[in-house]
Amino acid sequence: MDLSGAQWRKSSRSGSNGAQCVEVALNLAGVVAVRDSKNPGGPALVFDPHEWRSFVASVKTF
Structure with missing residues (x-):
């Protein structure tokens, strides 16, 4: 999949200390x-929007 047009956004919970982030x-x-x-420049995971919403909802329950 061509991700060259992707506009990447770092998590708002990411610190500026170089911690591992997505x-x-x-x-x-x-x-x-x-x-x-x-x-x-490494690999990326690709989800359909429904899968992503489900993942985010599950993570928020923790």
């Missing part, structure tokens, strides 16, 4: 992409 791209048609901020 970045999310929500601007892609029909998918949500997630990558490791420490390895922006």
